[in-house]
Amino acid sequence: xxxxSPTSDDxxxxxxxxxxxxxxxxxxxxxxAAASAAGVRVQEVGDPxxxxxxxxxFAEVWASxxxxxxxxxxxxxxxxxxxxAVHVAYGGSGLAGATAAVFGPPGSxxxxxxxxxxxxxxxxxxxxxKLAQRAWALRHGATSIAWTFDPLVRRNARFNLxxxxxxxxxxxxxxxxxxxxxxxxGDETDRLTAQWSLTxxxxxxAARARQVTVxxxxxxxxxxxxxxxxDGRPFLARGDxxxxxxxxxxxxxxxxxxxxxxxxxxxxxxxxxxxxxxxGLTATAMSRDGWYHLTPEEIQ
Numbered sequence: 001x002x003x004x005s006p007t008s009d010d011x012x013x014x015x016x017x018x019x020x021x022x023x024x025x026x027x028x029x030x031x032x033a034a035a036s037a038a039g040v041r042v043q044e045v046g047d048p049x050x051x052x053x054x055x056x057x058f059a060e061v062w063a064s065x066x067x068x069x070x071x072x073x074x075x076x077x078x079x080x081x082x083x084x085a086v087h088v089a090y091g092g093s094g095l096a097g098a099t100a101a102v103f104g105p106p107g108s109x110x111x112x113x114x115x116x117x118x119x120x121x122x123x124x125x126x127x128x129x130k131l132a133q134r135a136w137a138l139r140h141g142a143t144s145i146a147w148t149f150d151p152l153v154r155r156n157a158r159f160n161l162x163x164x165x166x167x168x169x170x171x172x173x174x175x176x177x178x179x180x181x182x183x184x185x186g187d188e189t190d191r192l193t194a195q196w197s198l199t200x201x202x203x204x205x206a207a208r209a210r211q212v213t214v215x216x217x218x219x220x221x222x223x224x225x226x227x228x229x230x231d232g233r234p235f236l237a238r239g240d241x242x243x244x245x246x247x248x249x250x251x252x253x254x255x256x257x258x259x260x261x262x263x264x265x266x267x268x269x270x271x272x273x274x275x276x277x278x279x280g281l282t283a284t285a286m287s288r289d290g291w292y293h294l295t296p297e298e299i300q
Contacts, residue, residue, distance in 0.1 A: 012287045024138040027198075030207040031131035037209075038124030040089040040096050042132040046080035048073060054088055054098045061117040062181045070181075071115055076100055079114070089118070089125050097125040099133055101145065106226040111137045113147035121155065130164055131207055134198050143198050148191035150184075151269055152251040152262075157286040160194045160196075160205060162214055168192040171274050179230030187255055188266055192283065216287035217244040230264035237270050241274045243294040245269060 016266055035042045045051060052073035059069040071079075080086050082104035088095065097118030103171040104110035113133065118125040137145055149156045151171070160166045170193040179189055197203055222239035229235030248254055255262040273292070277283070281294035 022176075024135060027131070028206065029133040029216050030209075031135045034124065034128040034131045034209070035089070038089070038091075038096075038128045041127055042087055042089045042127055044080070044136070045086050045098075046077065048077050051076040051080070051086060053095055057095050057098060057119065058115060058117055061119055062183050066182045071100060078299055085133070087129055087136070087138050089129055091125075096120075096123075097129055099129045101133055103138070103140075103142070104146070108139060109143045111142045111145045111147050116147070124172045126159060127163060127226065133198075133203060134203070134207070138198055145196045145198065146193050147196075148172065149194055150251070151192045151273060151292075152189060152247050152265055154247055154251075154286065154290050157192075157247070157292065158214075158288070161283060161286045163206060164194075164196060165200070165206035166194040166196040167202075168194055169277055169281075170195075171270070171277050173270060179221045181251060187259070187262055188204075190266060190270055200283045203214070211233065214293070216246075216288045216291035217257065217293075229269055230261055235268065242297045243272070243281055243292075245272045245276070245292045245294070246290050247292065249290060255278050 007080055018235075031042065036181055046050040055069045055071060055073040055076060058064075062070050064070060072117060076086050077232050079100050079102055082102065084100065086098060086100045089097040097116075099113060099116035101111050101113045104112050111133075116126060116129060116288065118129070133145065149160055151157065151168075161168065172191045172193065174188040175191040176189040179185065217237050217239065219234060219237065222244065224234045225236035225238075227236070229246060231248065237244040251265060254265065270299075273283070273294070278296045281296060283292050285293040285295075287293070
């Protein structure tokens with residue numbers, strides 16, 4: 001379940017603006033507060049030389065072979081020139097993270113985030129970048145942002161569903177096909193699609209840096225699936241019309257140490273999430289101990 005407590009992040013906003021989830025000015029305020037808390041400044045970048053450095057950072061994060069950058073500098077330049085945006089975070093020691101986005105189909109009022117990365121996790125840089133992206137999207141008339149993420153990567157699931165307040169209702173098996181990098185090599189590239197309502201209550205609460213606690217299921221009070229997870233522990237449960245599904249603590253480490261075990265996790269989680277989402281459930285949370293919570297109704 002979710003519990004939250006208010007913060008003073010709305011100080012300095014004109015009366016009423018803090019309560020407007022649709023306010024570009026309010027979104028910009030929260031983005032600036034997040035950047036300040038992370039000790040970075042976030043800028044839109046279009047200069048080719050600076051974008052080449054961003055491309056190099058992406059390649060470093062994904063441990064990509066030479067010449068196989070996740071997004072090359074010329075592609076990032078084209079994104080910025082075409083009306084998309086490359087947001088870059090700079091800290092005291094230089095480049096601290098970046099994200100790139102383009103607009104979706106005409107009339108959709110949607111933005112698609114292509115990539116986001118920060119070399120060092122848990123410093124608030126990713127949060128600052130996403131809030132800057134949100135402020136930019138709102139300023140240009142968008143109402144949602146979508147992106148994909150690996151359903152087995154626990155820290156990303158928590159960041160997307162809890163820290164940002166996004167939801168997921170689409171599972172894409174082997175979305176990219178084989179990838180030869182230091183993160184995905186040897187595994188199928190299944191992805192969940194994160195859907196981030198820029199004007200919803202969940203997002204507004206997240207932008208205000210509300211403290212959110214997500215608890216896993218009480219295994220004594222739910223129906224636990226008799227089939228154990230690949231690690232021999234319960235990993236699937238049902239109760240009150242919802243589904244709980246547990247993922248490993250660090251799938252990247254598992255993939256490196258035991259690719260066969262990682263493949264078992266991939267299959268088990270796919271077989272749990274695909275039918276649950278097909279039945280109309282929505283992934284709305286990820287607990288600290290690694291349980292997805294899929295609920296019958298999306299919390300706006």
